[in-house]
Amino acid sequence: MMLRIPALLSPDEVRQCRQALEQASWQDGRATAGPLAAQVKANLQLPLDSQTGQAIGDLILDRLGASALFMSAALPLKVLPPRFNRYEGGGTYGNHIDNAIFTIPGTAIKVRSDISTTVFFSDPEEYEGGELVVEDTFGHQSVKLPAGDAIVYPGTSLHRVNPVTRGTRYASFFWTHSLVASDEKRRILFDLDQQIQQLSVRHPGDPSLSALSGTYHNLLRMWSQA
Ligand code: NI
Numbered sequence: 001m002m003l004r005i006p007a008l009l010s011p012d013e014v015r016q017c018r019q020a021l022e023q024a025s026w027q028d029g030r031a032t033a034g035p036l037a038a039q040v041k042a043n044l045q046l047p048l049d050s051q052t053g054q055a056i057g058d059l060i061l062d063r064l065g066a067s068a069l070f071m072s073a074a075l076p077l078k079v080l081p082p083r084f085n086r087y088e089g090g091g092t093y094g095n096h097i098d099n100a101i102f103t104i105p106g107t108a109i110k111v112r113s114d115i116s117t118t119v120f121f122s123d124p125e126e127y128e129g130g131e132l133v134v135e136d137t138f139g140h141q142s143v144k145l146p147a148g149d150a151i152v153y154p155g156t157s158l159h160r161v162n163p164v165t166r167g168t169r170y171a172s173f174f175w176t177h178s179l180v181a182s183d184e185k186r187r188i189l190f191d192l193d194q195q196i197q198q199l200s201v202r203h204p205g206d207p208s209l210s211a212l213s214g215t216y217h218n219l220l221r222m223w224s225q226a
Contacts, residue, residue: 001187002134002141003073005150008063008119014148017056018121021170024052026086029093040094043161046084048105057082060119060172072193073152075179075186077226078111080104082119082174087130092163095135098155102175113155113175114183120171123147127167134159154183179224189223192216 009017026044033041046053060082064070080102087093102111118132124144132143132151135158143151153159155175180186196212203209 001073001183001190002136002143002151002153003069003190004145005067005069005152007148008067008070008150009059009148011148013059013063014121017059018147018170020052020056021046021084021086021121024050024084029085032083034099037096040092040096040160043091043093044086044088048081048083050084053084054081056084056172057174060174070150070152073186073190074115074117074176075189075220075224076115076176077179078104078109078177080111080113080175080177082172084170084172086168086170087161087164088127088168090163090165091169092129093161095158095160097158098175100155111175111177112181114178114181115152115176116155116157116159116173117150117152117176118143118171118173119150120145120147122168122170127169128165129162130164130169131162132159133162156183179226180220181225182223185219185223189216189219192219 024046027047029041029043029045030038032045061079081104098113098116100113102113103109104111123146130144134141134153145151178186180189193216196209196216199206200209
């Protein structure tokens with residue numbers, strides 16, 4: 001499932017983050033790529049111990065926790081600290097699938113990359129190219145969202161970032177280990193949850209609400225691993 005989270009960050013927050021990102025010191029993105037990925041990766045990244053990255057990462061995690069849409073879609077168990085990239089001058093990241101397991105830096109904690117998220121820090125008109133292209137069962141999805149928006153997509157999908165031929169594209173990306181590993185099952189839980197929310201607005205107090213909510217939690221109990 002691909003899902004857009006509109007305005008995860010406010011325009012003010014985006015402005016402040018952008019200022020900090022423009023002043024940060026960037027390194028070659030191949031530093032964190034395996035040999036296969038390094039052949040198709042040409043971008044810049046913030047070092048994992050960058051203070052700017054850590055501060056903006058904390059802000060992102062804060063906003064994710066407050067996003068009912070993200071929580072419902074991702075059912076997060078663990079979220080890796082957000083990373084940051086910068087594409088310009090033809091910079092690109094060709095087709096690849098992300099590593100399955102990451103370790104949280106400075107710890108022994110393993111995170112399975114069930115879900116990928118990208119948060120945009122540049123507006124679409126600021127750069128040419130740079131679409132995030134995700135291949136899923138319905139074909140290609142090409143994504144280029146306003147600054148402050150996020151896109152959530154399955155970690156299992158083949159994806160790329162098209163070459164940025166004008167301007168600069170700043171973004172954050174990170175992985176979530178979900179309570180529910182299967183994208184298909186998460187989708188069913190998400191749809192059910194959304195319908196329960198809508199029903200509770202249209203027909204507050206409807207007796208079917210507690211039964212449906214019970215079904216949701218029973219499915220979550222059956223499908224989740226913690
Ligand atoms: Ni990737």
